[in-house]
Amino acid sequence: MSTGQMTRNFLADLEGNYRSLADSQRQVSTGKRILTPSDDPVGIAIALGLRRDQKAGEAWGRNIDDSLTWMNTTDRALGQALEVAQRARELAVQGGNGTLSAESRALIAAEVDSLKSQFVEIGNSSIGGRYIFGGTATDRPPFDPATETAAAPVNTSLINREVAQGSVISVNITADRLQDPPGATADIFTVLDDLSNSLRTSDFDGITRSLGALDAHQDNISALRGEQAAKVNRLELTASRFEAQKIATGDQLSRIEDVDMAQAITDLTMKETVYRSALAAGARVIQPSLVDFLR
Amino acid sequence: MASTFFGLNVALSGVVTQQRALNTVSHNLTNATTPGYSRQRVDMAANTPTPYPALNMPVGPGQLGTGVVATQHARLRDQFVDLNYRATSADVGNYSAKADALSTIDTIIDEPGDTGLTHLLSQYWGSWQALSLQPDSAAARETVRHAGQALAQGFNDVSAQLTASRSEADTRIGLGVQRVNELAGQVNELNKQIAMVVAVGQEPNDLRDQRDVLIDQIAGFANVTVTEPGANGKVSIAVGSQLLVDGTTDTVGALAIDAAGAATVNGVATTVTSGSLRGLVDIRDTVIGGATGYIAQLDTLAAAVATSVNTRHAAGFGLDGTTGTAFFTGTTAATLGVSAAITASVDAIAASDTAGNLPAGADNAVDLAQLQFVVQTIGTSTTTLDGFYQQMVARIGVDTDQAGRMAQVQQGVLEAAQARRDGVSGVNLDEEMSDMVRFQKSYNAAARMVTTLDEMLDTIISRMGVVGR
Numbered sequence: 001m002s003t004g005q006m007t008r009n010f011l012a013d014l015e016g017n018y019r020s021l022a023d024s025q026r027q028v029s030t031g032k033r034i035l036t037p038s039d040d041p042v043g044i045a046i047a048l049g050l051r052r053d054q055k056a057g058e059a060w061g062r063n064i065d066d067s068l069t070w071m072n073t074t075d076r077a078l079g080q081a082l083e084v085a086q087r088a089r090e091l092a093v094q095g096g097n098g099t100l101s102a103e104s105r106a107l108i109a110a111e112v113d114s115l116k117s118q119f120v121e122i123g124n125s126s127i128g129g130r131y132i133f134g135g136t137a138t139d140r141p142p143f144d145p146a147t148e149t150a151a152a153p154v155n156t157s158l159i160n161r162e163v164a165q166g167s168v169i170s171v172n173i174t175a176d177r178l179q180d181p182p183g184a185t186a187d188i189f190t191v192l193d194d195l196s197n198s199l200r201t202s203d204f205d206g207i208t209r210s211l212g213a214l215d216a217h218q219d220n221i222s223a224l225r226g227e228q229a230a231k232v233n234r235l236e237l238t239a240s241r242f243e244a245q246k247i248a249t250g251d252q253l254s255r256i257e258d259v260d261m262a263q264a265i266t267d268l269t270m271k272e273t274v275y276r277s278a279l280a281a282g283a284r285v286i287q288p289s290l291v292d293f294l295r
Numbered sequence: 296m297a298s299t300f301f302g303l304n305v306a307l308s309g310v311v312t313q314q315r316a317l318n319t320v321s322h323n324l325t326n327a328t329t330p331g332y333s334r335q336r337v338d339m340a341a342n343t344p345t346p347y348p349a350l351n352m353p354v355g356p357g358q359l360g361t362g363v364v365a366t367q368h369a370r371l372r373d374q375f376v377d378l379n380y381r382a383t384s385a386d387v388g389n390y391s392a393k394a395d396a397l398s399t400i401d402t403i404i405d406e407p408g409d410t411g412l413t414h415l416l417s418q419y420w421g422s423w424q425a426l427s428l429q430p431d432s433a434a435a436r437e438t439v440r441h442a443g444q445a446l447a448q449g450f451n452d453v454s455a456q457l458t459a460s461r462s463e464a465d466t467r468i469g470l471g472v473q474r475v476n477e478l479a480g481q482v483n484e485l486n487k488q489i490a491m492v493v494a495v496g497q498e499p500n501d502l503r504d505q506r507d508v509l510i511d512q513i514a515g516f517a518n519v520t521v522t523e524p525g526a527n528g529k530v531s532i533a534v535g536s537q538l539l540v541d542g543t544t545d546t547v548g549a550l551a552i553d554a555a556g557a558a559t560v561n562g563v564a565t566t567v568t569s570g571s572l573r574g575l576v577d578i579r580d581t582v583i584g585g586a587t588g589y590i591a592q593l594d595t596l597a598a599a600v601a602t603s604v605n606t607r608h609a610a611g612f613g614l615d616g617t618t619g620t621a622f623f624t625g626t627t628a629a630t631l632g633v634s635a636a637i638t639a640s641v642d643a644i645a646a647s648d649t650a651g652n653l654p655a656g657a658d659n660a661v662d663l664a665q666l667q668f669v670v671q672t673i674g675t676s677t678t679t680l681d682g683f684y685q686q687m688v689a690r691i692g693v694d695t696d697q698a699g700r701m702a703q704v705q706q707g708v709l710e711a712a713q714a715r716r717d718g719v720s721g722v723n724l725d726e727e728m729s730d731m732v733r734f735q736k737s738y739n740a741a742a743r744m745v746t747t748l749d750e751m752l753d754t755i756i757s758r759m760g761v762v763g764r
Binding site: 001002003004005008009012034036037038039040041042044045047048049051052055056058059060062063066130134135136137138139155157159160161162165166168257289290291294 | 327328334397398401402404406407413414416417418420421424425427428431647649651652653654655656657658661664665667668681682684685686688689690691692693695696699710713714717718720721722723724725728729731732
C-alpha cells in the first residue's frame with residue numbers, strides 16, 4: 001500500500017463522516033427531515049399534497065366561519081320578522097273583537113302600520129354594510145322605507161360559497177322569499193295594509209282573511225328559519241370535521257417532514273464521536289514511517 | 296589472467312549502479328505526493344562475465360563476473376488497472392456533472408418552502424376563496440391580484456433559474472470540449488517527446504506519467520480508448536469511434552459538441568457515452584431542456600394555469616361590469632404575467648358570473664377557487680394543476696437523489712480503482728526507506744571494495760620487490 005493512498009483513504013473516510021455529521025446537524029437545527037425534494041422524493045409528493053389540503057381546509061374553514069356569521073344574523077332577523085307577524089296576528093285577533101270602539105281599532109291599525117316599518121327595517125338588516133336580504137345586490141336596501149315595499153328591481157340571486165371540496169352552499173334568503181310566502185297569499189306589506197284598512201273600516205271579514213294570511217306568513221318565516229338552521233347544522237358538522245382533519249393532516253405531515261428529535265440528537269452525538277475518533281486515528285496512523293526512525 | 300585493475304572496475308560498477316538506485320529512491324521519495332507519479336525501479340543484472348583463463352590452460356576454468364549493470368529504469372504501471380480507472384473516471388464525471396446541476400435545481404425550486412410554487416398556488420386559490428366571501432371588497436380583490444402576481448413571478452423566477460442552470464451546463468460543455476482539445480494537443484506533444492527518447496533506447500518514465508495524467512483528465516470528460524499503435528511509445532486516443540490523438544500521424548482532432556448534443560471529431564460524427572460531457576449534455580438537452588425536460592414541464596403547467604384560469608375568468612364579470620377579461624397573459628413560465636386590465640384596476644377581476652349579480656355575486660370566484668381541484672389533461676398527465684407540479688417536484692427529487700447516489704457509488708468504485716493503481720504504482724515511504732538502506736549498504740560495500748583493492752595495489756606497488764633494498 002502506498003503512503004499517498006493511506007492519506008487519500010483517510011481523507012475520503014473523513015469526508016464521508018463529515019458529510020453525514022453535517023446532515024445530522026442540519027436535521028437537528030431545522031427540525032425537518034425533508035428540506036429539499038431529493039431528501040425524500042416520495043415523501044415530498046405526499047407532503048406537498050397534504051400542505052395543499054391543509055391550506056384549502058383553512059380557506060374552507062374561513063368560508064364556513066363567515067357563512068355562519070351571515071346565517072346567524074339572518075336567523076336573528078327572521079326571528080324578529082316572525083315576532084312582527086305574530087304581533088300583527090295578535091292585533092288582528094284583538095281588532096276582530098266586535099265590542100271594540102272604532103277609535104280603539106284605529107289605534108290598533110296605527111300599530112299595524114308601524115309594524116310595517118319595522119318589517120322594512122328588519123328586511124334591511126345588514127352585516128358590515130351588506131344588506132343580507134338583498135341577494136347579490138348587497139349594496140342597496142332590498143326594501144324601500146319610503147314606499148314600504150320591496151325596492152325594484154328585486155334581486156333574487158343566491159350568494160354561494162364553497163365550504164368543502166366541491167360542496168357549494170348558498171347562505172342568503174332573498175327579500176322576495178321573506179315578504180312573499182309560496183302559494184296565493186299576498187306579500188306581507190299588502191297583508192298588513194289590508195289588515196290596517198279592515199281595522200279602520202271595521203271590515204271583520206277582511207280582518208279574518210288577514211288572520212289566515214298572517215298564519216301563512218308565520219309558517220313561511222318559520223320554514224325559512226328551519227332551512228337556515230339545517231344549513232347551520234351542516235356547516236358546523238363540516239367545520240368540526242375540518243378540525244379533526246386538520247389535526248390528522250398536521251400529524252401526518254409532521255411524521256413525513258419532521259425529525260424525531262431524540263433519534264436525531266442521538267445520531268448527531270454518535271456521528272460526532274465517530275468523526276472525532278477518525279480524526280484521532282488519522283493523526284496517529286499518518287505520521288509514523290521508517291523516516292521517523294532511521295538515523 | 297585478469298588485469299591488475301580489473302577488481303577496481305567491478306567495484307566501480309557497484310558504486311555507480313547503487314548510486315543510481317539511490318537516486319531512483321530519492322526520485323520516488325520526492326514524488327511520493329506527485330499526482331499520477333508511478334514508482335520507478337532500477338532493474339539490475341550481473342554484467343557479462345569474461346572467461347578466466349588458467350596459467351596452463353587457454354580456455355578458462357570458469358567465468359569471472361564483471362560487476363553489476365542497471366538494465367533499465369522500470370516504471371511500475373498496470374495498463375489494465377489504468378483501463379478500469381479511466382472507465383470509472385468517465386462514469387464519475389457523468390454522474391457528478393448531473394448531480395451537481397440537479398442539486399442546484401433541487402434547492403432553487405424551494406420545496407417544501409414558503410417561496411415554492413406549491414405555496415404560491417395555494418395562496419392564489421385561497422385568494423379566490425377569500426374573494427368569494429367579499430366580492431365587493433377592494434381589499435379582497437387586491438389580495439387576488441397580489442397572489443396572481445406572486446404566482447406569475449414565481450413561475451418567472453423558477454423558469455429563469457432553470458434556464459440559468461441550462462445555460463451553465465451549456466457553458467460547461469463548451470469549456471469541457473475546449474479543455475479536452477487542449478489536453479489532446481498536450482498528449483500529442485508528449486507523444487513526440489516520448490518517441491524521441493524511445494528512439495535513443497531510453498525509458499521516458501516521467502513523460503509517460505505526465506501523459507497518463509493528461510489521459511486520465513480526458514477520461515473524466517468523455518469515454519476514451521487508448522491504444523499504442525507502434526513501438527515508438529506513442530499512443531492514440533479515440534473518443535467513441537473517432538481518433539482524437541493519432542499516434543501514427545502525430546495529428547490532433549478537434550472534438551465538438553453542437554447545440555443539439557451531437558458530438559463530432561473533425562466534423563465526423565462520434566459518440567460521447569460517458570464522462571462529464573455526457574452528463575452535461577443530458578442535463579442541458581434532456582433533463583432541463585428538451586421536450587420532456589423541466590422547463591417544458593413548467594411551461595406546460597404555466598400554460599395550463601393561464602388557460603384554465605383565463606377561460607373561467609373571461610366568462611365572469613368584473614365589479615365594473617367588464618367581461619371577457621383574461622387574468623393572466625403569456626403562455627410559458629417565463630412570460631406568465633397578470634393581464635394589463637387587472638393590473639390597471641382590481642375592479643376588472645371577474646368574481647361574478649352575471650352582470651346582474653353585481654356587486655356581491657361571487658359564483659365565478661367560487662368556480663375559480665375550485666379550479667384547484669379540477670382534474671384536467673395537462674401535457675400527457677390527467678391530474679390537477681397542483682398535482683402536475685407535485686409530480687414534477689417528485690421527479691426532480693428522484694432525479695437528484697438518483698444522480699447523487701450514482702455519483703457516490705461511482706466515486707467509491709473510482710477510489711477502489713485508485714487503490715489498485717496505487718498498489719502497483721504508488722510510493723510507500725517505508726518500502727523506499729528500506730530500499731534506501733539496502734542500496735546505501737551496497738554502495739558502502741562497493742566503496743569498501745575500492746579501498747581494499749587500493750590497499751592491495753599499494754602492496755603491489757609500494758612493497759613488492761623491495762627484497763635486499
